[in-house]
Amino acid sequence: MPMENKVLYTLQKEHDFAKNIAALxxxxxxxxxxxxxxxxxxxxxxxxxxxxxxxxxxxxEMEVFAYLTSEEEITKDNLLDxxxxxxxxxxxxxxxxxxxIDHENKGSTEKYELVPFHIEEYAKLLEKHIQKEEEGxxxxxxxxxxxxxxxxxxxxxxxxxxxxxxxxxxxIIKEAVKSIR
Ligand SMILES: [Fe+2]
Ligand SMILES: [Fe+2]
Numbered sequence: 001m002p003m004e005n006k007v008l009y010t011l012q013k014e015h016d017f018a019k020n021i022a023a024l025x026x027x028x029x030x031x032x033x034x035x036x037x038x039x040x041x042x043x044x045x046x047x048x049x050x051x052x053x054x055x056x057x058x059x060x061e062m063e064v065f066a067y068l069t070s071e072e073e074i075t076k077d078n079l080l081d082x083x084x085x086x087x088x089x090x091x092x093x094x095x096x097x098x099x100x101i102d103h104e105n106k107g108s109t110e111k112y113e114l115v116p117f118h119i120e121e122y123a124k125l126l127e128k129h130i131q132k133e134e135e136g137x138x139x140x141x142x143x144x145x146x147x148x149x150x151x152x153x154x155x156x157x158x159x160x161x162x163x164x165x166x167x168x169x170x171x172i173i174k175e176a177v178k179s180i181r
Pocket of ligand 2: 015057061130133
């Protein structure tokens with residue numbers, strides 16, 4: 001990974017963190033299916049921490065997409081459209097899981113087994129999506145996002161960081177990663 005492209009470096013670092021998130025969620029799913037010690041409220045906190053961390057990452061990627069939409073190489077196989085759709089699908093899995101968790105907390109027991117289902121689908125999607133981006137999207141950044149583009153994108157990344165204030169969420173996730181090992 002060349003360090004000189006800071007846009008690429010930032011997104012790659014976030015992917016490394018997202019790979020830990022996927023692994024964490026697979027463990028959570030396993031525990032939920034074994035009916036082990038993950039309370040729904042903790043699970044809700046975890047999902048509520050992961051969601052904005054991933055959203056901030058997606059927002060940065062969308063900023064980069066905007067610089068790539070005119071490149072013929074990219075538009076011909078609709079890669080960016082697919083990646084955008086996958087971001088939206090991810091939010092859907094998470095909001096479905098949260099909706100069921102909320103019902104459960106109110107005393108309804110319906111469809112509880114769907115919580116691990118939605119979380120597992122999200123984790124699977126996340127892993128595939130990361131691979132797709134590292135194979136298809138990251139090489140485009142290397143090729144088309146030069147110094148001028150980086151000079152515009154990096155302040156946009158900082159604005160997104162400020163808007164999301166994900167410091168606390170990242171700690172919650174790191175703690176969960178540690179505790180589940
Ligand atoms: Fe993405
Ligand atoms: Fe990504």
